Amino acid sequence: MTATQKETMGFKTEVKQLLHLMIHSLYSNKEIFLRELVSNASDACDKLRFEAVSNSALYEGDSELAVHIDFDKEKNTVTIQDNGIGMSRDDVVNHLGTIAKSGTSEFLGKLSGDEKKDSQLIGQFGVGFYASFIVAKDVVVETRRAGLAANEAVRWQSQGEGEFSLENIEQAERGTKITLHLKDDESEFADSFRLRNLIKKYSDHIAIPIFLPQEVSSDDADGENKQIPEAVNDAQALWTKPKSDISDEDYKEFYKHVSHDWQEPLAWSHNKVEGKLDYTSLLYIPSQAPMDLWNRDAARGLKLYTQRVYIMDEAEQFLPLYLRFVKGILDSNDLSLNVSREILQQDKNVDSIRSALTKRVLDMLTKMAKKDEEKYAKFWAQFGEVLKEGPAEDFANKEKIASLFRFASTQGNSDSATVSLTDYISRMKENQKKIYYVTGENYNAVFNSPHLEFFKKNNIEVLLLTQRVDEWMISHLANFEEKTFQDITKGELDLDELTGEEEKAAAETLAEDNKSLVERIATALKGEVSKVRVTARLTESPACLVVGQNDMNDSLRQMLAAAGQEVPEAESTLEVNPNHPLIATMDKEQDEERFNDLAHVIYGQAQLAQGSQLQKPAEYVAKLNKLLHDLMK
Numbered sequence: 236m237t238a239t240q241k242e243t244m245g246f247k248t249e250v251k252q253l254l255h256l257m258i259h260s261l262y263s264n265k266e267i268f269l270r271e272l273v274s275n276a277s278d279a280c281d282k283l284r285f286e287a288v289s290n291s292a293l294y295e296g297d298s299e300l301a302v303h304i305d306f307d308k309e310k311n312t313v314t315i316q317d318n319g320i321g322m323s324r325d326d327v328v329n330h331l332g333t334i335a336k337s338g339t340s341e342f343l344g345k346l347s348g349d350e351k352k353d354s355q356l357i358g359q360f361g362v363g364f365y366a367s368f369i370v371a372k373d374v375v376v377e378t379r380r381a382g383l384a385a386n387e388a389v390r391w392q393s394q395g396e397g398e399f400s401l402e403n404i405e406q407a408e409r410g411t412k413i414t415l416h417l418k419d420d421e422s423e424f425a426d427s428f429r430l431r432n433l434i435k436k437y438s439d440h441i442a443i444p445i446f447l448p449q450e451v452s453s454d455d456a457d458g459e460n461k462q463i464p465e466a467v468n469d470a471q472a473l474w475t476k477p478k479s480d481i482s483d484e485d486y487k488e489f490y491k492h493v494s495h496d497w498q499e500p501l502a503w504s505h506n507k508v509e510g511k512l513d514y515t516s517l518l519y520i521p522s523q524a525p526m527d528l529w530n531r532d533a534a535r536g537l538k539l540y541t542q543r544v545y546i547m548d549e550a551e552q553f554l555p556l557y558l559r560f561v562k563g564i565l566d567s568n569d570l571s572l573n574v575s576r577e578i579l580q581q582d583k584n585v586d587s588i589r590s591a592l593t594k595r596v597l598d599m600l601t602k603m604a605k606k607d608e609e610k611y612a613k614f615w616a617q618f619g620e621v622l623k624e625g626p627a628e629d630f631a632n633k634e635k636i637a638s639l640f641r642f643a644s645t646q647g648n649s650d651s652a653t654v655s656l657t658d659y660i661s662r663m664k665e666n667q668k669k670i671y672y673v674t675g676e677n678y679n680a681v682f683n684s685p686h687l688e689f690f691k692k693n694n695i696e697v698l699l700l701t702q703r704v705d706e707w708m709i710s711h712l713a714n715f716e717e718k719t720f721q722d723i724t725k726g727e728l729d730l731d732e733l734t735g736e737e738e739k740a741a742a743e744t745l746a747e748d749n750k751s752l753v754e755r756i757a758t759a760l761k762g763e764v765s766k767v768r769v770t771a772r773l774t775e776s777p778a779c780l781v782v783g784q785n786d787m788n789d790s791l792r793q794m795l796a797a798a799g800q801e802v803p804e805a806e807s808t809l810e811v812n813p814n815h816p817l818i819a820t821m822d823k824e825q826d827e828e829r830f831n832d833l834a835h836v837i838y839g840q841a842q843l844a845q846g847s848q849l850q851k852p853a854e855y856v857a858k859l860n861k862l863l864h865d866l867m868k
């Protein structure tokens with residue numbers, strides 16, 4: 236087949252699925268097709284300007300970059316034309332027949348079939364060019380990549396139903412022209428007034444002019460009714476304008492353009508820095524986590540400009556990994572126009588900008604947390620877990636990052652994470668020196684942990700940590716405002732700190748009085764626990780397990796074991812509560828075999844109560860049944 240012949244190709248399966256879904260679920264939002272196409276046209280012009288820095292021949296004598304929108308009421312069409320970089324035949328096949336986004340199949344798997352919910356998800360996913368098919372029954376793309384010959388242009392055409400055709404055409408002008416043959420009931424868009432309003436509404440921030448034909452009345456000039464293209468937007472890069480000239484709506488639309496997110500951002504920060512470094516940044520916090528937030532290879536980073544020339548997307552050097560959710564642009568006057576990713580990695584200015592932007596984001600979040608708790612709670616629910624990577628990655632800012640953390644605690648009555656470390660410290664008891672916490676699989680398991688009994692009784696707040704990253708985060712954080720963290724399932728309770736002299740003395744007496752009982756239990760459980768002692772922790776339960784101060788706690792051990800890792804032995808201590816009737820009467824048991832069974836059952840219960848797997852479940856059941864049977868005799 237020669238290259239000029241028409242060829243028909245099929246969309247990749249996921250495109251078909253997505254197109255079908257999008258057309259149905261985004262129908263109520265159909266006007267956004269124009270924003271998506273103008274956004275692509277503007278990106279194409281940015282890319283051309285960048286490539287032309289090292290090869291000005293690409294301009295082919297035309298460096299006035301612009302988007303032209305036109306319409307034909309009779310034919311019921313709208314066209315969007317740009318003189319940007321254009322596409323080669325391969326580009327067209329690769330970009331307009333597939334979706335090269337990571338996470339597409341996970342995304343499709345998450346769809347519920349409920350249109351309202353799905354449209355939210357699709358909005359997050361960003362469907363760009365394919366949005367054309369919401370209003371068009373037939374879409375024609377004619378394009379020529381800058382630098383290629385006129386006869387290497389391509390026409391792509393599709394009705395959005397699984398196939399597209401492709402043929403080579405002659406096209407003198409470089410760039411891309413998209414013709415939408417509107418569906419019969421979408422003719423409202425082939426209208427000057429409607430299009431003008433849409434451009435003002437969604438694309439005013441675009442930095443190149445967007446032209447639209449304006450009707451000229453018949454008595455004008457040479458007496459004919461003509462249409463003269465007129466720029467509808469003010470065509471100035473948004474971030475170069477004074478803040479006072481930018482409305483919230485402008486900021487929000489610009490966010491959608493740079494982030495490809497369809498939802499509104501939660502917050503933004505726009506700053507011009509002059510002096511040793513000279514740059515402008517506009518950073519956004521999205522309102523929803525992207526699907527690929529946990530994919531380490533997912534695209535992240537800022538859109539980089541130098542002196543207003545677009546350089547690259549996803550410049551990841553300017554923010555740490557734990558702030559990978561931040562979107563936006565950086566326009567630097569210090570970096571050279573032919574800067575590459577490799578150069579960025581070595582540039583000292585980049586490090587300084589990175590520190591400044593990191594601080595900027597942390598300040599933005601701190602301000603949000605102070606001023607608008609509800610908004611901050613939304614942020615925390617979406618991105619809190621990522622922010623918890625901060626203390627390990629960014630030691631210098633660890634205190635500042637930690638002040639942004641929110642946890643559930645015994646003070647609250649729900650699993651919502653609302654307690655900050657500063658709140659916690661403000662509520663600490665007079666002599667309390669440490670920040671107490673417990674970790675576990677979920678809120679219910681930790682909130683009902685027997686280890687909390689002492690703390691609940693004495694009204695000492697304990698943070699309830701249930702995210703996998705918590706244990707690791709605390710190990711890097713180590714302290715906050717000079718208070719160390721203490722896992723309540725580790726080591727002996729520090730009664731000096733937590734209770735008065737009287738209670739401490741009572742605990743010592745209790746331990747002394749039960750010395751022989753403790754020794755009997757220790758003998759019965761020899762080889763199973765390292766130590767047995769009288770507890771200060773429990774008020775209601777008969778027993779609990781405690782690990783050594785420097786050992787891994789049980790939830791971490793379980794997590795590592797589940798991941799197939801080798802878990803080092805921990806010192807495990809069984810703490811018994813002689814005030815519990817079961818323990819109190821146990822010592823009266825003369826039958827050593829029965830005492831032994833009782834000790835094992837109590838040990839098993841302590842494992843179960845903390846959410847652990849029993850080490851010997853069959854033995855536990857047999858012993859318990861034997862005791863129950865004795866009881867029934």
Ligand SMILES: Nc1ncnc2c1ncn2[C@@H]1O[C@H](COP(=O)(O)OP(=O)(O)OP(=O)(O)O)[C@@H](O)[C@H]1O
Pocket residue numbers: 271275276279317319320321322330331360361362363364365411494495496
């Ligand atoms: N007007 C255009 N000129 C040149 N290339 C274009 C044009 N429109 C689209 N493309 C190419 O097609 C690709 C796919 O476009 P599409 O709008 O589907 O996705 P996107 O812009 O990458 O992201 P999003 O879907 O979030 O908008 C673009 O990345 C670009 O390479």
